[in-house]
Amino acid sequence: MDESASLLALFTSSFLAATLLPGGSEAVLIGVLIAHPDLFWPALNVATIGNTLGGLSSYIIGRLLPDEQALSKKLGRYMHGLRWTRQHGAPILFLSWLPLIGDVLCVAAGWLRMNWLAATFFIALGKFARYWVIASAIN
Template identity: 80%
Template sequence: MDENGSLIALFTSSFLAATLLPGGSEAVLVGVLLAYPELYWPALQVATLGNTLGGMSSYLIGRLLPDEQALSKRIGRHIHGLEWTRRHGAPILFLSWLPVIGDVLCVAAGWLRIHWLPAALFIAAGKFLRYWVIASAIN
């Protein structure tokens, strides 16, 4: 696979890994960097962009769910389990890179109607830091 194909594969795996679908993109990042060390920064940018957009797709899924009041009326009781996200707001999305819980945080942020721009910025920062640590470890 050439450099462009490698970056496309990295973007695709990064995007899908950040959605509710199972998968990981770290191995693809490592493979790209081992094959093309000169793509260090482009690979970090592509992986971060793909993973951030994937996280924002989970955020959008949360936005499409009924808001808390409508859902509470529908099921007749108060919704528990979102207090952590509600208490910390957008900064909690810095942890969106964590396996399993990261997807839940992104969906919860959308459901709680946290503003999209700070959400995207914190998601991107956390995901970039994770990829940077991985890339630095193999560089």
């Protein structure tokens, strides 16, 4: 696979992995870096941007939820994410890279009408940190 196609596949998988859909963009990142070691920074940036945008799609879903009752039905047993988000504010979104709980935190941040710039910053920071650790281990 050429470099452009590899980066497009990485963007797509990282975006989808950050939504409520299951996915493992880490494997795609590893594959891209093994096939194209010279793409360290471009791959890291593409994965971070895709995953951040996917997290923001969950944030937008939260913004669209009408009330707490609707949110509790959607999240069920994961309501602790709402409490953590309310208690800690935008910095808790650094943990948005965590499986399952990260999606819940992003939805909760949107529902709480958290500042979208602060949310974007902490989501991106957490996503970048995770991908940087993985990419550095490969490189």
